[in-house]
Amino acid sequence: MSIRRAATAFGAISLGLITLSACDKPTPAATVTVGSKSVQAEATAACRESGGKKLPESVFVTCLQNTPKHHITVPVGDQVRIGVDPSIGKKGWLIAANTTLVTNEVLKDKTYWSLDSAQLFQQSDPQTGSTTVAKSVTLNIVESSDTTGQESYRVIQVKLIRGK
Template sequence: MRTAAALGAASLGLVALSACEQPTPMVTATVGGDSVSTEAACYDDGKAIPQDDVRKCLGKKAEKTISVGTGDKLRIGVDPKTAEDGWLVLVDGKPALPEPLKKTYYSFPGEAFFQQQSQSGQPSAPSKNVQVTVVQTSGGDFNGIWHVNLKNKTGE
């Protein structure tokens, strides 16, 4: 009987501990049948990330990579709470869209991420890799930051 009570207490303790550590919302990037999901580089339960930390978080490197070719569609999916607040897409630190998105996923043409312009304004050779950053935003604050590396299939 004591063994059963001890096991029950131990199990209850593990459940209580696991409830304290909630995983961060995920961001998923999908190309065709391939997809990668990543946890946030910075996230504090949806609260604003302090400005000092935002720069550090934006500078982190993506841990996950997905290959994208010309003609492929890249679909980025976010948690419903992230969509409710609004989210931005940055490509190598530069905004890809003028306004925050409010959908749980959005499709982008793959080639749009690798086109670059030279200083003269003319198109230059496509990039081989770019980092896409998803930023959950609310009222001008950054509430979450996720990174995914895109590899250009065409540039291989």
């Protein structure tokens, strides 16, 4: 191989390595599946931990109330299946419909959970106790090691729209 070819090859390899090192590591995501349709979402930059630090409580509360970028239609009676990245499953995660906790305990070492859609769209009025069926709900998938929200590291959101 000539010196010119060797130098060109070395330059191409070096440039490739520099380009790869500049790439950000992909952030862990969640996939929500209803029937044969799926949507994949990740936490926004403001709603995910940085450097292993948990989200401050004020940021966590704001993240729960944000408007999701992704949505999926859920026909009445269908199952909502949620899958998370293994790194989220290892730390633990929770599911909330709007701000109401759906899972009673942290889903630790689990990467998949399934819910009945009827459960997600029912909302109770705390003053009257009456139950109504919502047209849509924000599914909050929270990476957390506890159920209080004090140890939360990311909030991933998907809007569920009730179908027919």
